Amino acid sequence: MRRESGGRIDRSRVLRFTFDGRELTGHPGDTLASALLACGVRTVGRSVDLGRPRGVFTAGAEEPNALVRVGDDPMVPATVVELRDGLEAWSLRGRGRLTPGAPPAETRHDKAYLHCDVLVVGGGPAGLAAALAAGEAGARVVLLDDRPELGGDLLSSRTLLDGAPAPDWVSSVAARLAALPEVRVLSRTTAIGYHDHNYVVAVERREADGHTARRGGGRRGLDGCRLWHFRAGRVVPATGAHERSVAFPGNDRPGVMLASAARTYVNRYGVLPGRRAVVFTCTDSGHEAARDLAAAGVEVVATVDPRRDGSLVTGTLADEEGVLTGVVIGGGTGERVVACDLLAVSGGWNPAVHLFSQSQGRLRFDETLQAFVPHLSAQAERSAGACRGVYGTAAAIADGFAAGSRAAGSRAAGSRAGGPAGAGERKDFRVPGCDEPEQNPPAALWTVGGGDAEAFVDLQRDVTVADLVRATGAGLRSVEHVKRYTTAGTGAEQGKTSGATAVGVVAGLLGVEPGRVGTTTFRPPYTPVAFGVLAGRDRGSLSDPVRVTAMHDLHVARGAVFEDVGQWKRPRYFPLGGESMAQAVERERRAARTGVAAIDASTLGKIEVVGRDAGEFLDRIHPNMLSTLPIGSCRYSVTCGTDGMVLDDGVITRLAEDRYLATTTTGNAATVLDRLEEWRQTEWPDLDVSFTSVTDHWAVVAVVGPRARPVAEALVPDVDFADFPFMTFRESRFGRVFRISFSGELAYEINVPRWFGAALWEAALERGAVPYGTETMHVLRAEKGFAIVGQETDGTVTPQDLGMSWIISARKPDFVGKRSHSRPDTARPGRKRLVGLVPDDPGETLTEGAQLVASPGDTRMLGHVTSAYPGVALAMARDVREGDRLVAFDARRGREVPVTVTAPVFHDPDNTRRDGLPPDVRLEPVKGYGARSALGGFSARFVAARSSGVTIREVPLVPMGEVRGRDPGEGLRLGPDWWLVMGGPPGVRHTGVPARSGDAGAAGAADTVGAAGAAGATGVDVSAQRAVIGLSGPRVRDVLVTGCRIDLHPAVFAVGAHTRTLLARVPVVLHRTGPDVYLILVDSSLAEYLAEWLLDALEGL
Amino acid sequence: MQLIECPWCGPRDEIEFRYGGQAGIAYPEDPSALSDEEWAGYVFMRDNPRGWFHERWYHVHGCRTWFSVRRHTVTHEIGRDPESPRREEFG
């Protein structure tokens, strides 16, 4: 029944909604629950196990009964759903259901990261006072409140503050907060987790705002939730308290409601939850509820308070539908039955200690309050108000103000922001006079009537006192065990209404104090969170960062089939005209073996190792000798861990006396770089050596095959191919050329700065090279018996196991891992070693992972297949010799395949093909390569995405160098001995780089400043390593905070500031060049991913 | 998400770092002089205390500095390692 007046609803507007298909109405300001009650809906669902009818029980997030399905949300408490026009809700039986195969929700959620001095959780009297105290002391404050309107319980009460309705005080504080520029108030925002080091996660529900206008122009604004991540100097939980019920028989009927909820419905929503009420209360607040119900016109026929005369509610009566029609009052005054349609129950109050407990704070049981309250803090937090057991409006305001002042006062210690200190400043704040009476302690009453099977402890899970009796009767003593045995507290409300009651009942059954029983663990999230909210914008194509090479668009246009290698997209094969993979690979393989083919090898990791001690350092890391490598020569090498196992492999080239280029496998590039830094910084800091990743600076095309030379000659016409031996490198004005081979054929790996990679690839293909992908690459190398780290190796394989004893220098006393090669386990005979396998049927492809046994049915495993292609395979196997007959057992296909062990080389064992065929043709030489910036393809979309808030653009083709060790006197300092200099730093040779930024002219006008390898030159050309994105406009920070975790407050990340950090989960250099202007430098291979991410973020503005 | 103070960059979220295990385990002067047991001790054996632990972190997504901290393995409280450099010492 709706009251004629009163409440914080707008009766002038009518909202239409349906419940289980029934058309109903409510008003702005209603929740779904209040509107249902106003429409006289008593039964809102059925219980999960017993199917009993249930009604609205609370007025908040702790609701155990009124769970409904609304739109995409399969289960949400009706008590927190803001009513909106056209809302469709459906009742549930205790739990929601996802629709299999349903399309993903259109709703778009995002995230944001924010730093503050003081985070206040809860906008009730304590939280408001705390936020005001901290804010007016000059602190950066964030105030979270989970409701649409600030005020908390004050909106539900008739309390007068300084003689005026409490909401007037709320408005005045809200106005003062709004005037403070460093205070941010987030309504409809629920803190769900309090983690290590004052990290608090909260969900803001933006879709709940019925006034959120969809943006026009085809753009979709963000209409879903925002997952906030706060890092706070101090946290003030001011989360209030939850009222609890009493476990008496029939306490679950529709019509039974918490007293505070009944009071909220009459005062806040102008709804009468019944006409004739009985109030059963163990607290003074229950009497307040009785007064407010009576004042609203509800006939309060009895108030039962065991503290007064020992009287109790001992049962309920119901109609045929199970809805409350009366209560049985017993106890001290004898038994009587009273007819009523509302039973308001107050069993006591539980401080909402969830966040405090999640922060690892310790609780104690307060005998006076009969509740668990915060005891020992584990983090920089201080609870305030009812969640600390401080009840009553005036006391909560005073407590909140004290907590806020203290949090702001200690700001200096944990502060990030500058600004006025002013911890002592207090602008005319006074705790208002309050008309609430003094509160008496509650009765310690948990249950009525012994082990009754209809006395519910957990309404959501249908757990009764009888269930708890059974649990303790079975010998369970720990409340955690009881929880798992009975499922009490495991529903969506996670024990908010049931937990304390369960503890009280169990304590009674065990004959101990509740404090001895303790609580179950409070775990995040505080309220259920949809997976979509946790994902935010990280879904679909943005679900994981993607790296692409300079040639990616060309591969896509050519119809390549891609595979993921780490974050990279690599072409697996290039099918022509409906070819299968096998057909395409065979054609590609034939081209590489008999003609000329090309592969995009840009993804290989590339690290420049520079410094006087570079050779010495590499000698200490690698098994073979690298300090003696002649300048211009290449050498294959592996690296081992201290355990002696192979970690990675690659080719090392000596570019100059003090300069090497080390390549790594595609997947291990970052790990290898990290490891080099580790050894240098932590073990050998005195060595003069530094490491610079140039993986994304160079685009690489390997031209492979007996007829490779004419193509390679045409691509880098300034290189003398007549004198170009195997395992050497040559410099070209376009880049670098390495004569190395991963196929056994003649091969040249041509490196040009990434800007020219696409042009290089096209030029190679135009000259007849057949493009091939990773699948053919694997076949070619397997035929030559080249192991792949991570395929043949698995962290338990030494170089010796791979048959690479030759790589270990006898002249070196030590290298990382050497000592482990003489450990008993690694030196023993009978280890698995790399072998070849040939299936009897040459058309057969073994299964990678198949187990090798001596004969069919044998169970002694001799090894396993590591790589398999038609007719050939590599395996790691023990105690086998060439010619042995084995069986490869393929468990997946349930097949046993006979195989013969061979040497792990199937193709050209004597390396006769390495030099290819004599060149018999001269192809059109390349005169220059056109440059293409990393984000050239985005320019139109960048223009289209511009708004008055933010402008996005690429700053193309910026020459850059990295300098290590010595301060170059300019540039961005990224680390203690690490500088990035933009615009052509001194001492850095720029290969093929246009002289000026933005000059997308042809390469070849090589601007060489200094000379590579010149003594003292410590710089490394990284011009194409990074793309530069410019973001400007008044709302730039609103974009950045959705994916960047550092503190971007303008006083902290000041103009001129620059740092390396993560944005959208990719490493970037962030540089603030103006008040609203930021440059983002991102590795070129990740630039397209980041651009897509930024465009998505801009759409959400 | 722990907050770890990089001596160069200041406090940053844990996600920017890579864990480096126990600190203070030096590479042996002459591995060939060690017995198999001693070498295995260096390679495989680490402390695993319940309480304060001296450990290394690497600011991989920041300044690429290796450093060490003292961290409590139960409370995750982090204290500065007195031997780790402070920002002002980098010059």
Ligand SMILES: [Zn+2]
């Ligand atoms: Zn750092």
